[in-house]
Amino acid sequence: EAGVAQSPRYKIIEKRQSVAFWCNPISGHATLYWYQQILGQGPKLLIQFQNNGVVDDSQLPKDRFSAERLKGVDSTLKIQPAKLEDSAVYLCASTLQGGVTEAFFGQGTRLTVV
Amino acid sequence: AQSVTQLDSQVPVFEEAPVELRCNYSSSVSVYLFWYVQYPNQGLQLLLKYLSGSTLVKGINGFEAEFNKSQTSFHLRKPSVHISDTAEYFCAVTYAGNNRKLIWGLGTSLAVNP
Numbered sequence: 001e002a003g004v005a006q007s008p009r010y011k012i013i014e015k016r017q018s019v020a021f022w023c024n025p026i027s028g029h030a031t032l033y034w035y036q037q038i039l040g041q042g043p044k045l046l047i048q049f050q051n052n053g054v055v056d057d058s059q060l061p062k063d064r065f066s067a068e069r070l071k072g073v074d075s076t077l078k079i080q081p082a083k084l085e086d087s088a089v090y091l092c093a094s095t096l097q098g099g100v101t102e103a104f105f106g107q108g109t110r111l112t113v114v
Numbered sequence: 115a116q117s118v119t120q121l122d123s124q125v126p127v128f129e130e131a132p133v134e135l136r137c138n139y140s141s142s143v144s145v146y147l148f149w150y151v152q153y154p155n156q157g158l159q160l161l162l163k164y165l166s167g168s169t170l171v172k173g174i175n176g177f178e179a180e181f182n183k184s185q186t187s188f189h190l191r192k193p194s195v196h197i198s199d200t201a202e203y204f205c206a207v208t209y210a211g212n213n214r215k216l217i218w219g220l221g222t223s224l225a226v227n228p
Contacts, residue, residue, distance in 0.1 A: 033216075041220060041221070042204055042218040042219060042220045042221045043158070043204070043218050044218075045215070045216070045218075048215065055215075056215055091157065091158070093158075098208070098215075099146065099208030099215055099216040100146050100165065100208060102148070102160045102163060103148075103150075103158075103160070103206075103216060105157040105158040105159065106157060107156070107157045108157055
């Protein structure tokens with residue numbers, strides 16, 4: 001079975017620029033997560049989708065971050081404008097059934113804001 | 115608030131020695147428990163999980179964990195580690211009824227030395 005696909009793998013941008021990340025979850029997985037992982041820390045949940053609806057976006061900095069999952073399949077995460085502290089790895093994960101079943105992770109996108 | 119605590123941020127150990135990575139969670143309500151591993155410059159992958167049934171769970175690469183409800187713990191163990199086990203290990207918990215949100219520990223860095 002194909003895994004979670006993410007692109008790009010790496011991105012370097014200047015502060016105040018915008019950037020977008022793309023994720024294609026495993027086919028049939030209803031739940032999709034975006035995480036931010038800063039070097040040396042655990043994953044921090046940014047947003048959780050159940051199909052195309054948002055379940056939890058309490059830790060998403062909504063003044064600069066946005067995410068959508070149109071049609072309940074692939075998803076995009078956008079940052080506009082980027083700040084230096086946004087430098088991190090952005091991980092996408094999907095599960096068949098929320099947090100009860102195994103989460104499959106993509107390779108992540110490493111973002112460097114200079 | 116519901117939380118997950120990994121008691122050791124770093125665990126150095128010699129090759130072929132046993133290791134235990136500790137994880138405690140905050141509530142005695144129904145939980146689903148997971149250990150994930152992140153090898154250097156790679157994505158996260160599932161080591162093992164406890165959903166129900168036997169409290170001793172066996173995972174990949176010779177790891178096992180024991181669910182202890184009275185102590186609200188889910189410690190990860192391996193009787194003899196290899197250099198290749200050097201990685202970051204994350205404990206994660208889903209609390210029943212909590213929108214199936216996966217809550218992550220901060221991680222334990224396991225360094226296996228020759």
